[in-house]
Amino acid sequence: xxxxxxxxxxxxxxxxxxxxxxxxxxxxxxxxxxxxxxxxxxxxxxxxxxxxxxxxxxxxxxxxxxxxxxxxxxxxxxxxxxxxxxxxxxxxxxxxxxxxxxxxxxxxxxxxxxxxxxxxxxxxxxxxxxxxxxxxxxxxxxxxxxxxxxxxxxxxxxxxxxxxxxxxxxxxxxxxxxxxxxxxxxxxxxxxxxxxxxxxxxxxxxxxxxxxxxxxxxxxxxxxxxxxxxxxxxxxxxxxxxxxxxxxxxxxxxxxxxxxxxxxxxxxxxxxxxxxxxxxxxxxxxxxxxxxxxxxxxxxxxxxxxxxxxxxxxxxxxxxxxxxxxxxxxxxxxxxxxxxxxxxxxxxxxxx
Amino acid sequence: xxxxxxxxxxxxxxxxxxxxxxxxxxxxxxxxxxxxxxxxxxxxxxxxxxxxxxxxxxxxxxxxxxxxxxxxxxxxxxxxxxxxxxxxxxxxxxxxxxxxxxxxxxxxxxxxxxxxxxxxxxxxxxxxxxxxxxxxxxxxxxxxxxxxxxxxxxxxxxxxxxxxxxxxxxxxxxxxxxxxxxxxxxxxxxxxxxxxxxxxxxxxxxxxxxxxxxxxxxxxxxxxxxxxxxxxxxxxxxxxxxxxxxxxxxxxxxxx
Numbered sequence: 123x124x125x126x127x128x129x130x131x132x133x134x135x136x137x138x139x140x141x142x143x144x145x146x147x148x149x150x151x152x153x154x155x156x157x158x159x160x161x162x163x164x165x166x167x168x169x170x171x172x173x174x175x176x177x178x179x180x181x182x183x184x185x186x187x188x189x190x191x192x193x194x195x196x197x198x199x200x201x202x203x204x205x206x207x208x209x210x211x212x213x214x215x216x217x218x219x220x221x222x223x224x225x226x227x228x229x230x231x232x233x234x235x236x237x238x239x240x241x242x243x244x245x246x247x248x249x250x251x252x253x254x255x256x257x258x259x260x261x262x263x264x265x266x267x268x269x270x271x272x273x274x275x276x277x278x279x280x281x282x283x284x285x286x287x288x289x290x291x292x293x294x295x296x297x298x299x300x301x302x303x304x305x306x307x308x309x310x311x312x313x314x315x316x317x318x319x320x321x322x323x324x325x326x327x328x329x330x331x332x333x334x335x336x337x338x339x340x341x342x343x344x345x346x347x348x349x350x351x352x353x354x355x356x357x358x359x360x361x362x363x364x365x366x367x368x369x370x371x372x373x374x375x376x377x378x379x380x381x382x383x384x385x386x387x388x389x390x391x392x393x394x395x396x397x398x399x400x401x402x403x404x405x406x407x408x409x410x411x412x413x414x415x416x417x418x419x420x421x422x423x424x425x426x427x428x429x430x431x432x433x434x435x436x437x438x439x440x441x442x443x444x445x446x447x448x449x450x451x452x453x454x455x456x457x458x459x460x461x462x463x464x465x466x467x468x469x470x471x472x473x474x
Numbered sequence: 475x476x477x478x479x480x481x482x483x484x485x486x487x488x489x490x491x492x493x494x495x496x497x498x499x500x501x502x503x504x505x506x507x508x509x510x511x512x513x514x515x516x517x518x519x520x521x522x523x524x525x526x527x528x529x530x531x532x533x534x535x536x537x538x539x540x541x542x543x544x545x546x547x548x549x550x551x552x553x554x555x556x557x558x559x560x561x562x563x564x565x566x567x568x569x570x571x572x573x574x575x576x577x578x579x580x581x582x583x584x585x586x587x588x589x590x591x592x593x594x595x596x597x598x599x600x601x602x603x604x605x606x607x608x609x610x611x612x613x614x615x616x617x618x619x620x621x622x623x624x625x626x627x628x629x630x631x632x633x634x635x636x637x638x639x640x641x642x643x644x645x646x647x648x649x650x651x652x653x654x655x656x657x658x659x660x661x662x663x664x665x666x667x668x669x670x671x672x673x674x675x676x677x678x679x680x681x682x683x684x685x686x687x688x689x690x691x692x693x694x695x696x697x698x699x700x701x702x703x704x705x706x707x708x709x710x711x712x713x714x715x716x717x718x719x720x721x722x723x724x725x726x727x728x729x730x
Contacts, residue, residue: 315591318591318592319587319591322590322597323576323583323585323600326569326577326580329566329573330566330577330580333565333569334564336564338566338577339548340526340548340552340560341557341581341641342549342552342580342581343549343581344580
């Protein structure tokens with residue numbers, strides 16, 4: 123037995139650890155700079171159809187991962203919260219046009235977060251599949267609400283409304299490059315905040331609830347408040363992602379683009395990428411958004427003309443499904459874990 | 475003599491008509507190690523669950539540190555200074571030893587979500603202070619070399635010690651240990667006993683523990699309460715209890 127206060131401080135913030143965390147920050151900055159330079163080389167197709175949806179899907183996955191991967195509360199309401207964020211931001215742009223865009227996006231997110239707290243109230247009593255069913259109800263109610271009441275879409279005659287112009291400090295952001303940089307900046311900021319959160323007492327509270335909620339309450343962890351905070355932060359992030367999806371990607375606000383299929387897509391992204399992992403969100407989103415595009419191009423190049431296009435599309439879907447199953451068998455904890463294992467093996471080979 | 479830290483008066487509990495505890499009364503003095511013994515089903519775990527609010531007594535009352543209650547929420551009990559470990563492994567299994575221990579400090583946190591998100595205000599100083607407290611307990615329980623391991627990858631005996639560390643880090647004035655040595659070999663039991671004793675001495679923590687191994691109980695505790703079918707059949711020093719004929723009939727006489 124050791125006396126209190128001896129031999130325990132070593133390793134806490136040691137130089138080795140500090141060096142590694144600086145290396146990580148340097149890598150992140152380099153990655154961000156690289157991504158910010160992409161518009162110099164990429165054409166509009168790449169920005170519009172590939173990178174912008176990939177980044178927004180990553181952000182949505184991050185939002186759901188905080189709730190499901192970290193706090194252990196499963197949800198199929200992501201599409202609904204994206205819709206809340208999109209419609210809230212649209213209405214704020216419309217009714218308070220003098221507000222700067224970042225404030226506007228944040229306010230839209232906060233409104234979505236508050237709706238998330240209401241949708242999360244059942245989690246205080248039920249868990250698992252029952253909670254999934256109750257978030258499914260939230261998804262349907264929200265979708266119905268935006269279709270039913272014209273006020274949300276400013277009594278537009280068509281069910282999809284075109285988004286107002288995007289600008290920050292007079293700089294027009296409606297070009298593909300502008301929308302890409304807006305998305306990238308938002309994703310970068312939210313990611314940094316999310317990493318801070320999951321390493322803080324808040325993140326520890328969430329993971330304690332996820333791993334063993336009865337023990338958590340017995341040792342004095344505020345379980346109910348922790349769950350509702352997870353719903354708030356998660357829906358806030360998903361709401362911002364929804365606003366970007368409408369304004370920076372589609373250019374229209376339409377409840378149909380935030381249906382249950384979208385909720386499933388987000389859930390698959392985090393299951394494939396890795397629950398309870400920040401980097402898993404990007405890997406999972408890349409899988410969900412980029413792989414179908416890749417399969418489409420490869421299929422078109424190899425079989426184009428030889429096979430009926432409808433058939434080809436079905437084949438691609440089947441192959442996509444098979445790949446999901448194959449990856450999950452290889453590594454149930456997700457692609458992020460698979461990649462990190464491969465990286466460790468590679469590194470140890472070089473060290474030898 | 476100072477007032478007992480814990481007083482139970484006529485506590486009864488039944489599950490679907492079956493009496494688990496029958497008008498049970500006893501005191502636990504401040505600073506002592508009190509062992510609850512008795513055959514399986516005697517109501518020992520139920521009693522711990524009443525003290526920290528997991529169960530509600532049908533009748534009777536519990537006084538802790540001068541505060542009397544019939545029903546207390548577990549979170550409130552934790553805030554009042556009642557710590558506890560679990561009979562079955564109840565650690566946060568995906569978290570490291572350090573994070574499990576830090577989780578035991580969350581109820582002392584005074585920082586908010588916003589401070590955590592942006593690293594503002596007291597967040598940094600609290601994180602440092604909590605890190606120091608956690609590392610102190612980790613060192614105290616000889617867990618330093620397991621500090622960054624995920625708990626589910628550790629041997630059972632070490633996990634039991636992590637559970638103790640998580641309960642102890644918040645400096646409870648009363649510590650409830652539900653079979654802290656279950657499933658351990660003699661060496662591990664001896665080690666665990668010395669940790670419990672050391673915690674009791676260094677932190678002046680009052681301990682109520684459930685244990686089946688009589689040699690451990692007799693060596694460790696100042697005070698023994700014997701339960702049988704929800705009734706108290708013995709209450710005194712280990713020596714007194716050992717000589718009590720009712721206790722011998724109910725418990726010690728049977729082969730284990």
